Structure formats: structure tokens, C-alpha cells
Amino acid sequence: MKVALKDRYGPPEVVAVGEVERPIPEANRVLVRVRAASVNRADLDGLLPRPSFVRLFIGLRRPRNRGVGLDVAGIVEAVGPEATRFKVGDPVFGDLSLFHDGAFAEYVCVSEAAFQPIPAGMSFEVAATLPHSAILAVQGLRRRDGRTIGPGDRVLVDGASGNVGPFAVQIAKARGAEVTGVCSPAKVDFVRSLGADHVLDYTTVDYTRTGKRYDWIIDTDSHHSLIAVRRALAPGGTYVTLGGTASPILAALLLGPLLSRFGNRRLGLLTWWAPFRAEDVATVLELVGTGTVRPVIDRRYPLAEVVGALRWVNDGHARGKVIIEP
């Protein structure tokens, strides 16, 4: 079978499509024939580790997992002797973040725990847009203590035009919030089309200096100090950051809880991420099923052009999800 592989860290060009033997599922594993996969920033962060200290966990000198890609949707082709949840022919989707495999392949073979059924009527490519980014959006809009957003809350999505941001904008709107999206000038119209009430171009406006206050800020790619972000939080407000380079991530991780002790604003890194948590998957499926949230697909690439797909996202061109179809 054909599979995208990486043997070293580097830009998208280190990925090559190779040929490996098709696995036979053992124990509780299932073999899934991939019909669609989608690209996430996390795929690129895994190629050129960001934040840099994640190398401690994913391989110091070279990646431990040669596979590439997290979001996958396909059809169960074979099941291991201990697998009980799925049968051959079932349409499933999942996030491979906790599983040692890569979604950019003709087949994936991992524990059945990685998957949930795709509901009737949902296409493979729509299902493939959801597992990583939509779940991160749901969990970034909910604190560890369960507190979340509600009608009338002023929510700012910093990085509204990437993978997670469009889901965060639409989910916050669905919950009745007044939503401000932050993005580059070229994507202002895209973010407006998602339903954002206000859109700020980060090259001309620094939202931490406008004097406006937000009840919730979800940040997908930290670009401000915590002190600056705190200024933009209303009393009782929450700031949750998801990603970025090492120093803002470490600051959010270590300094965030300290700053949160003084005053009534909460700031920090999303440390309660639970990949593809079943309850959150159900929430997302409900929102997509009712048409309240509409995943946006930017482009489709065949597996043979996986480097082009990764490069397109890496260079910031995508307006919505990029799909890879074996």
C-alpha cells in the first residue's frame, strides 16, 4: 500500500510517498481503507517540531512515528480478533494523535478506540475535516472546570482563518456569542463569511490595544504576551491558547496559572485536550448535522501530491481544510 512517510525532521519536502506491506489487524486493531484525510497545523508542527521541546516526546533526533497525518475517514476493511465495536464495511472517522500511524496513506491500522462511526449522509471528506480541529475548538471554548461560553458573551478568536479558528467562530456564534475573528488581510472576507460579527486584520490592529474587552479569547497561534492579553479580558474573562512557539507556550503553561491567581481573569494553555473525546464528537456531529456548523473545504489533493498539500497549508494559503484523497 502507498503511505506518506517522514524519516527526519524538516519542511514538507522531507515527506515522501513510499510503498509498505498492507498490515493485518491484530488484537483490537482495525484496518481502515482511507477515503479522505485532512491536513492540520499539528502535522506541520510534527515535521518541524514546534514548540521545539516536543522533540522530547516525539523523538529527539528523528521522528519516532514515520507516519504523517492525524485526521482520517474511511471504511473498515478488516478487524482484529478482539475488536468488537466495528465490522467490515463500517464508515468510520478518527484522530490518530494518540496512535502510532499516519492518516496520509491508503490504509491505517490502529486500535478501534481511535474511531467513531460516520453518521449516515455525511461524506468522507466532511468527516475528515472534523476530528482534530473541531474538537480542539470545542475544548478551547470550555475550561477544565467545565465553564464555557454563552449567549451575549464577547468571544475573540485569534487565528480565525486556520484549521481550528473557523470551527471556533461558528461554534461560538451557534452559542449566541458576539464573535470577533482575527486574521491576515487576505482572509478577512473568509472569516466574515463564517459568520463573525467583527473581523480584525492583525497586520493593522492589535486587539490587545483597542480598549475592547472580551469574555473569552481562544488563541490558535500565540502572538501576544500574557500581560497584553490580560488587558483585553473583561473581568471574569478567560484566555485559552492552543499553539505557538516554545516561549509563549511555556509562558502560558507556567505563568498563566500564576497570573490567574491574582484578580478574576483566567489565562493559560489548553492542557485538558482530550483527542476525539466521544461527548465532544457527538456535539460536533450534532452541529454539523443540523447545518449550524459548516466545515469549509479549501482544496483536495491526491496522496501522491501530499507535499503540495502540506506546503499549501504551511505557507498560509488555505482558507478552510485541505483534503488528501488516496
Ligand SMILES: NC(=O)c1ccc[n+]([C@@H]2O[C@H](COP(=O)([O-])OP(=O)(O)OC[C@H]3O[C@@H](n4cnc5c(N)ncnc54)[C@H](OP(=O)(O)O)[C@@H]3O)[C@@H](O)[C@H]2O)c1
Ligand atoms: N494545546 C493542545 O493540547 C493542542 C493539541 C493539539 C494541537 N494543538 C495546536 O493547536 C494549534 C491549532 O492551530 P491551527 O491548526 O488552527 O493553526 P493554523 O491553521 O496554522 O492557523 C493559525 C492561525 O494563526 C493566524 N496567524 C498567523 N500569524 C498571526 C499573527 N501574527 N497574529 C495573529 N494571528 C496570526 C493565521 O492567520 P492567517 O492564516 O490569516 O495568517 C491562522 O488563522 C496548532 O498549533 C496545534 O499544534 C494544541
